[in-house]
Amino acid sequence: MATWADASGEDATVMALAHLLQWSGGSRPASAVGYIYQEEGGSMHRWVVQSHGGVQNFVAAHPEAFVLEPMKPGERCPTIRLRNAWEQSSAPVCHYFRAGRCNKGMGCKFSHAGLTPTMCQAFDNLRMESLRSQVEYYLSDDNLANDAFFQAMIRGSSGGWIPITAFLGCPRMKQLGASASEIVAALRWSTQLQLREWPEGAEEVRRKAPLPEQQAKRAPAPTKEESLEERPLTLLKDCSDGWQAVVEDLQRRSFCFHKHRTASETTLEEEFSLLLASTQWETLRSKAGAVTRSTAWYVVPGCCCRYTYGEASVQPREKPEWLYSIEARILGHMCGLCKDDWPNSVNMNLYEDESQNVGWHSDDEGLFRGCQVDCRIISASWGATRRFEIALKDRGHISGKPSIFHDTLQGITLESGDVCSMEGAFQRHYSHQLAKGAAGAEAAQRPASEGIHYGNAxxxxxxRYIAIGQERQSQALLS
Ligand SMILES: O=C(O)CCC(=O)C(=O)O
Ligand SMILES: [Fe+2]
Structure with a gap:
């Protein structure tokens, strides 16, 4: 089997760059090419690239392998893209070759594209290696410690088998443009995973090693916050009745309450239609381009704070008049707040179906000072029933990424008309997410007559209370 490591000189540099691009999902800014100089044989790669007069000339000299994408506005350096072998020739592509099974070599009348057969084979091997190690990663101990989706799938299937198609929706797999048959081909080389190739079209894979013990790590004892006696806090349950406690963590001064719907179905349907039609929704997308949800950000007159989620920044709009009746019902009637104590901003989310969601996060943006002062967030739902999950943050997780203590995870089924709150220092200690997928069995078992007809949206x-420069707001919360 030819691999990129077998190539020498110019070919070795082509393969090293191809390897780098493949691992980055197919493309990278030209400046990132410097990484190949740090690899084994790095000085040879530097020499090869420099002998062409630089990266761009080197790439231009290898149109069989790379495309130099024109710079887009805002980019400071062109992007190099790995050319798909089948892009290069007008001759029909040899699918056997693409699947690594063509034994006709140069004599094949179908296209093996412009690369030499050895290079082509090495390119294909590279792709297979990326796909295989990506699936191995999804099913690794490290990933499963945080990945409730694959955990649940393994535990829920007899023998721990997972359909190959389950990987197609993963962002990295989408980015790599993987097909189910390619994943199957790639997994034939796996030493960690077992592949079951029958029946055709319903192939499955499973771990060879048993699942690790369920997350042994437990949440540590709380860092003590000021008590409610030391620093009083008005909770929503003190302002109106009917709240059920989900989290009442006095030591962490963290609270989450849930109130079941109090409005009629007609009111909820009218409000849903008004919100859907009158809100100026902005679509948010994942890096791979899929819509994750739509959003809007409304503030009181005179405020110009933008709201930033990850890399997206949303323009503030002045609260429209049509929102007043909804605010009066939820904030005034359901929460028992007098108008002066209503929050000065509202963030809206539209999830068109169960695939759209918000992953684990806390509303800790500087704007709300959610990690510094007591912070009250009031959340209301219309339409499809979904599962809202909360858990204690694990700041010291080995992955170095934001994580949670799984043993503290709790779910709330949010139905149309429900309201829930996060209060006090909740954003400092807890994370929350709106989970993907349909809500729990309780929701599915509701009698049909109770169902509301929003589709899956x-x-x-x-x-929220924008706290920057809003002494009055913070005071209102602390009093
Ligand atoms: O949709 C939800 O219930 C949660 C939304 C959320 O957490 C957010 O917008 O920060
Ligand atoms: Fe949130």
Missing amino acids: RINLTW
Whole structure:
């Protein structure tokens, strides 16, 4: 089997760059090419690239392997893209070759594209290696410690088998443009995973090693916050009745309450339609381009704070008049707040179906000072029933990424008309997410007459207090 490591000189540099691009999902800014100089044989790669007069000339000299994408506005350096072998020739592509099974070599009348057969084979091997190690990663101990989706799938299937198609929706697999048959081909080389290739079209894979013990790591004892006696806090349950406690963590001064719907179905349907039609929704997308949800950000007159989620930044709009009746019902009637104490901003989310969601996060943006002062967030739901999950943050997780203590995870089934709150220092200690997928069995078992006809869409409004320069607001919360 030819691999990139077998190539020498110019070919070795082509393969090293191809390897780098393949691992980055197919393309990278030209400046990132410097990484190949740090690899084994790095000085040889540097020499080869420099003998062409630089990276761009080197890439231009290898159109069989790379495309130099024109710079887009805002980019400071061109992007190099790995050319798909089948892009290069007008001759029909040899699918046997693409699947690594063509034994006709140069004599094949179908295209093996412009690369030499050895290079082509090495390119294909590279791709197979990326796909195989990506699936191995999904099913590794490290990933499963955080990945509830694959954990549940393994535990829920007899023998721990997972359909190959389950990987197609993973962002990295989408980015690599993987097909189910390619994943099957790639997994034939796996030493960690077992592949079951029958029946054709319903192939499955499973771990060879048993699942690790369920997350042994437990949440540590709380860092003590000021008690409610030391620093009083008005909770929503003190302002109106009917709240059920989900989290009442006095030591962490963290609270989450849930109130079941109090409005009629007609009111909820009218409000849903009004919100859907009148809100100026902005679509948020994942890096791979899939819509994750739509959002809107409304503030009181005179405020110009933008709201930033990860890399997206949303323009503030002045709260429209049509919102007043909804605010009066939720904030005034359901929460028992007088108008002066209503939050000064509201963030809206539209999830068109169960695939759209918000992953684990806390509403800790500087704007709300959620990690510094007591912070009250009021969240209301319309439309499809979804599962809202909360858990204690694990700041010291080995992955170095934001994580949670799985043994503290709790779910709330949010139905149309429900309201929930996060209060006090909740954003400092807890994370939350709106989980993908349909809500729990309780929701599915509701009698049909109770169902509301929104399709699968859900709208959520979260009211927040912008705390920057708003002494009065913080005071209102602390008093
Ligand atoms: O849709 C939800 O219930 C949660 C939304 C949320 O967490 C957010 O917008 O920060
Ligand atoms: Fe949130």
